[in-house]
Amino acid sequence: MIETWFRTTDVPAADRFDYWHTLATGLCGPSRIDSLAVEPFHAEGRALDLGAMGVVTDSKSAFSMARSSAQARRDSVEHCYLTLVEDGLVGCDQDGRQSTLTAGEMIIHHSMSASVTSAVTTGRSVMLHFPRTLLPPVALDLLATKLSGREGLGGLVAGGLRELAVLPADRDEEMARLAGITLDLLAALCHRELGTERPAATTPAALLGQVRAFIRTHLGDPDLAPATVAAAHHISVRYLHRLFQQEGQTVAGWIRDQRLENCRRDLANPALHDRPVHAVARRWGFTDSAHFNRTFRAAFGLPPGEYRKLAQVPVPAQRVLS
CATH class of the missing domain: 1.10.10.60 (Homeodomain-like)
Known part of the structure; x- marks a missing residue:
């Protein structure tokens, strides 16, 4: 597992947003990202990378992001993102669905063909990114929909994300297992939200x-x-x-x-x-x-x-x- 720490204070003030912009587009793909910060842009955090999966914990200044359908189609790999807002305010618009999240709430979005726009105030978040192939099929019906992570199954999903965020960098197998459990809990949460049943266990x-x-x-x-x-x-x-x-x-x-x-x-x-x-x-x-x-x-x-x-x-x- 590869661990990366990033701090905009490591570069001159005039270069800080460009530095973070490069990191953000490397993770989310080609996008238009604009700083909404009044003061010099600030971001810091930690990224754990396990091949196709990874988790990013960060705090950052306000920004907006827009990703067109044409930009999404240029991506060779389709990724999904499960984000938990720890502090601040996040607005997201994708697939015709609009959500505004506050602390303790989660959202699933993807990098596929549909356009996405978002606006983030100063705040902290934890994000698990993974290939589309790992997205529980039931979650497709709740993309860009606000999910509570404050209690019940949602609280367990949020807890899984927080545990992933603090894992030491030498716990590859534990991260893969915990990410799988978190996505399994996400599937259960989505089934509950939609009123459907989960498939039976298998041999x-x-x-x-x-x-x-x-x-x-x-x-x-x-x-x-x-x-x-x-x-x-x-x-x-x-x-x-x-x-x-x-x-x-x-x-x-x-x-x-x-x-x-x-x-x-x-x-x-x-x-x-x-x-x-x-x-x-x-x-x-x-x-x-x-x-x-x-x-x-x-x-x-x-x-x-x-x-x-x-x-x-x-x-x-x-x-x-x-």
Whole structure:
């Protein structure tokens, strides 16, 4: 887990907003962000990064943000954000829903195609960011909707966010497990808000089937890793490894084998002969061409380009003797 502390006081006053602007757009994607502060902009906080997931705790001066649908479409990865307001006032408008949050309230928003605008007064917040694949499906009906984090299930969700915010940087597995639990509690809170029921618990065998189906669906995501898979199913990374060990497999090995098999299939497909080898590899989550070539050769005995040539050689038609 990577820990980053940031303070605008570390740079000259004239550069402080630009410094924070770079950090904010790096997390939320291309956006228009304007300072509403009367005095020099101030922000400080801590970010914990666990690959595709992370948590940011910060306090900052007032600002406004606008992100257009066109800017959202340029993002290659779709992220979701669960934010708890600890102090101050936050206004948010997305998907035609408008909410104003005060201390102790939470909101879910996303980086997908819809535009979003927000205005934040001076205050503190905790934000969990994660891939869209980890968003509980029921939460889609409550995007940009104010949720109370002061008591009951909402209080448990808020408590999970606060615990994530203070985790030491060497607790990778604990963060993945706690993030999964927090999102599970969020799902329960959303079901309660909507008056629906949660799905029944599943057996280990059925859970392994669900995990494999999830992996197959998200093989193209280069950030797919045991931590994100475990969080998506609200289990610990250790338990995830145990599920695969019972089948004589490893999580990373199974992901790699599935990616390789899909690459092999595409390379052998004549309909895809114009697609470059590196594009085939990237489609299935391989971002390093040299690593892909080595891994493919180790698995199939030939470099991917040579395999494609042999696999797509036309088979001569057999002559029928009368």
